[in-house]
Amino acid sequence: MTKNNIFKGLLPILLAAVIVSCKDSYVQPDFTKVSPIVELPVASLAGNGGGNSMSASFSIQSAPTDYFIYVNYAAPDANPSDVGVSLAVDTATLGKFNRTNGSNYPLLPAADYSLSNSITIPAGQRKVEYHIKFNTSLIDPSATYALPLKIVNASGATVSSNFGSLTLLIGVKNIYDGTYTIKGQITRNSATGPDTNLGGFLKSGLTTKVGTLTATSSPFSQYWRDGSATGGIDGLFLTVNPATNAVTIASTGNATLKNTPGYNSRYDPATKTFYLAFDWGTAPSTRIVVDTLVYKGQ
Known part of the structure; x- marks a missing residue:
């Protein structure tokens, strides 16, 4: 048998040995040990460090307008018990957002919206809707306002460092706009x-x-x-x-x-x-x- 034929015969055996060796040496991550994270998810992370934001525009109505964002429980398994989440309107979040982005969005006046400071993610669920009602008839249509929200407590679960806060940019328009x-x-x-x-x-x-x-x-x-x-x-x-x-x-x-x-x-x-x-x-x-x-x- 020639050297070339010997090499060709040994090549599949050598490749199989390398694959098995690599597989055995690669340590698979143990996701069961990942701590649950509670977050306010958005489509993409802001890359400038100023915090995430979402824009919403509403038609001016006499009755309050309902709007919601998601509060998410991120973990390998669904939560085994109810998770209480506390949120707050956080002016520090808005200050950081404005400084980083060179903007000057004013804080939405308290009379222009209503929300709850807490919400529960029921056992077995991964996300819930967090509802906010906007009094669009009171919002000045000539300005865009900011409503900065922050998770301040998640019943012992870790609050996401990247998605733990969210600045909502709010504007209104009439039905003819x-x-x-x-x-x-x-x-x-x-x-x-x-x-x-x-x-x-x-x-x-x-x-x-x-x-x-x-x-x-x-x-x-x-x-x-x-x-x-x-x-x-x-x-x-x-x-x-x-x-x-x-x-x-x-x-x-x-x-x-x-x-x-x-x-x-x-x-x-x-x-x-x-x-x-x-x-x-x-x-x-x-x-x-x-x-x-x-x-x-x-």
Whole structure:
């Protein structure tokens, strides 16, 4: 038998010996000795050391809005008995988050939410829902607030060092908030007649952002025919009467802007569409707008 044939015959035996040797020398971890950890899980760990966060945005409602996060029991086996978990709103967590991220989120006022300081993970379960109620009608829509939560006790179980706290970033918006396609016609009158350069039917493809001022008022933008921004009407906004869906248009920067008489400016909740007509200025330099805004999405 040649040397090559001898080597080929021995090779499978040598590989098997190496595999068995490696398997025998590798110590399998004993997960039964891992201490249970209680945590506030998020999709991914913040890598900058400032603490984990989640963002939530709510529509402004008269009744409190229910929201929940999970409290998790992380262990090889389910908990053999009930685990009581204590949580607290922790300003130190928020301070660290703001310093690390260069942010300045204010603490959500206590009147704007309600929560329990404790929750129980029943025996045999790994996670439970921790509910928070937000009083969205009280939250200022012009700001984003923070609600920093921290696990302070877990009935003897270890509180996670990476997932033991969570900063919720809270914002509110009204039900009209979103991006809308805008179609319509704008007239720009002057002493010499209508301006056909800036006036006329709006170019296709335009959109406008309808934002949130209050539960019923929203800012939006108007354009000239060519899609350029219309000047002289800073602070343009609309207000919806929730009982009738009638819409009033006004401008904080132009007191002459008003609803055009004879036109039913309104909101159609079924199609999420605004039908608007408004004008401003004094003759002969008047401006007249007839718009249709159709909800497109956020």
